[in-house]
Amino acid sequence: MMIAVVQVAALAVDASYITACPSSAQAFKTATLLKTLNVNALITGEVGVGKRSLAHYILPDAPIFDASNYDELLAALDSVAKVIITNIENSPNIKKVLDILSSKNIRVVATAKNSYYNRDADKFFSVKFEIPSLRERPEDVEELTQKFIKEASLLFCSKDEFKFxxxxxDLSQNSNSLRRQIMINYLLQDIREDELMEILQNYLTERLGSxxxxxxxxxxxxxxxxRAGLKRFKSQLQLSDKLGLNRNTLRKKMADNINYL
Incomplete structure (x- = not known):
């Protein structure tokens, strides 16, 4: 059975899916259908869009292997009936892996980056998903932001509201970068001076030596x-006054740090 390539949007977080936008809702229906079908599926997309989580939702009891762990994967294929293979673009010999899967009739759900194409893989996988990035799913971003804020609140044992x-x-790596950004922002919004200095100390300890x-x-x-001064006071003139620097000194410091400003 050959099913046309479809574009769906799904992001699995733990055991649930974010379905705030129509494409995500449709993805959940498609993934639920796949749970009942004995077909092989390939899920493509950028890092952090939920490929691995969606694969796990479809095959919740299947072991998960990264394709780059070639020997470990081959050994596992001797004793499994179904498997999840992530990052198949990193396999040193995907043809051999697919041949074994086919000969042993092992059901597989695999993931790959969104630009991945392999002729053998294209023939092998009956169903192909491309999961759009979060940049195309603003409703999902809102849902995920709230979810990660709750995670951060529990992690840091704080009831403080997140400062928006x-x-x-930061959607550069989709949910990965968004979660990291929120965790860092939540931590830093009420950080003490001694904690900030300790962070800098730990950063510098391994880097000093020249x-x-x-x-x-x-x-x-x-x-x-x-940066903080310009953001608050809006002008170099006011900033130089508040810092107790003359304007030429401030301009020189800004020129010295031009790559960071």
Whole structure:
């Protein structure tokens, strides 16, 4: 049975799916249908869109192997009836893997990056999913943001509200970058000076050792100070006054740190 390539949007978080946008809702229906069909499926998409989680939803009891762990995967195929293979673009010999899967009649759900194409894989997989990025799913971003905020609140044992002022979701790696961003922002919004200094100390401890370290790492102090000042006071003139620097000195420091500002 050959089913045309479809574009769906699904993001599995733990055991649930985000279905705020129509394409995500449709994906859930499609994945639910696949749970009852004995067909092989390939899920493609960017990192962090939920490929692995969606595969696990379809085959909840199947072992999961990264295709780059070639020997481990081949050994496992001797004793499984179904399997999830992630990142098949990293397999050193995908043809051999597919031949074994076919000869042993092992059901497989695999994942790959969105630009992946392989002639053997194209013939092998009856169903192919491409999961769009979160940039195309703003409703899902809102749902995920709220979910990750709740996670952060539990993780840091805090009931403080998340500060949304000037918050712009980082979707560079979809849910991965969004979760990381929210965790860091939640941690930093009420951080104490001693905690901040400890973070810097831990960062610098493994990086010190050259004869020019003071100048090399001075931007870690100056850049945040200049950024915060410009954001708050809106002008270099006011900032130089508040910092107790003349304008030429401030301009020189900004020129020295131009790559970070």
């Amino acid at each position: 002022k000037n918050f712009k979701p 004869n020019n370290d003071y100048k090399k790492f001075l931007h870690l102090y100056e850049v945040p100070l200049i």
